[in-house]
Amino acid sequence: MSDVVLTLNHLQKHFGALQATRDVSLELKRGEIHALIGPNGAGKSTLIGQIAGNLKPDAGSVHLAGQEITALSVAQRARLGLGRSFQVSSLAEPLSVLRNVMIAVQALQGHSFRFWKPVHRDESLLAPAREALERMQLSHRADTPVSELSHGERRQVEVACALALKPRALLLDEPMAGLGPEGTAHLTDLLETLKQEVPILLIEHDMDAVFRLADRISVLVAGSVIARGDSAEIRHNPDVREAYLGD
Numbered sequence: 001m002s003d004v005v006l007t008l009n010h011l012q013k014h015f016g017a018l019q020a021t022r023d024v025s026l027e028l029k030r031g032e033i034h035a036l037i038g039p040n041g042a043g044k045s046t047l048i049g050q051i052a053g054n055l056k057p058d059a060g061s062v063h064l065a066g067q068e069i070t071a072l073s074v075a076q077r078a079r080l081g082l083g084r085s086f087q088v089s090s091l092a093e094p095l096s097v098l099r100n101v102m103i104a105v106q107a108l109q110g111h112s113f114r115f116w117k118p119v120h121r122d123e124s125l126l127a128p129a130r131e132a133l134e135r136m137q138l139s140h141r142a143d144t145p146v147s148e149l150s151h152g153e154r155r156q157v158e159v160a161c162a163l164a165l166k167p168r169a170l171l172l173d174e175p176m177a178g179l180g181p182e183g184t185a186h187l188t189d190l191l192e193t194l195k196q197e198v199p200i201l202l203i204e205h206d207m208d209a210v211f212r213l214a215d216r217i218s219v220l221v222a223g224s225v226i227a228r229g230d231s232a233e234i235r236h237n238p239d240v241r242e243a244y245l246g247d
């Protein structure tokens, strides 16, 4: 079986005259964190949109576990195992942590019309939700309303929501944003463990976290990948230092 879980082949995307994605190819392999970094406006969100299915590429293809998903909807991709957490929180504040994760499972299973069974007793939602909370070290907060959580805990719940569907690959868009040093360190530890189960494509501005976590890094500038390598290679690449690291 191939080690490659997610493949981008020669993706292109224009917005009018602006080319936001220029011939981007990338692989995410089992057991790894592949970070995508680049300055503001480099095209990271545009690329994630094409992987997740919010944006249609002008050319190129996306494959998940060997299956082409380029033309599939967001929901179809999610059901095939593409997990995603968002920059902006979509959690329901008054509801408990557990209930939020159960709702995420329910939405993705497409069971929103299972009116004959109350959500809170539905074992097919409860079991994966509890398991995801355990993996994100949040079991002790299961019954706490989201409104009472710290910012860092909310981020963990968001990842738990994505995990509860047992994705084959996980897209994380700036998971460290707004976290203090302690929250960042904790989430970094969690992601380091998590990658053994689910490979992660990580978009992150916190370079310390990226250099610590990433097995490989792709550097995007003006829509193109200008460099790819491990942390040491990227840190010392003169083009990257000039274009991105400001050195």
Ligand SMILES: Nc1ncnc2c1ncn2[C@@H]1O[C@H](COP(=O)(O)OP(=O)(O)OP(=O)(O)O)[C@@H](O)[C@H]1O
Residues within 6 Å of the ligand: 015, 018, 020, 038, 039, 040, 041, 042, 043, 044, 045, 046, 047
């Ligand atoms: N819907 C759109 N219509 C027109 N231009 C867009 C659209 N979305 C993005 N762009 C442009 O495409 C380029 C890439 O933007 P994108 O948001 O993908 O970059 P980014 O690397 O994610 O930036 P940031 O780090 O600031 O989030 C930018 O010049 C942006 O202005």
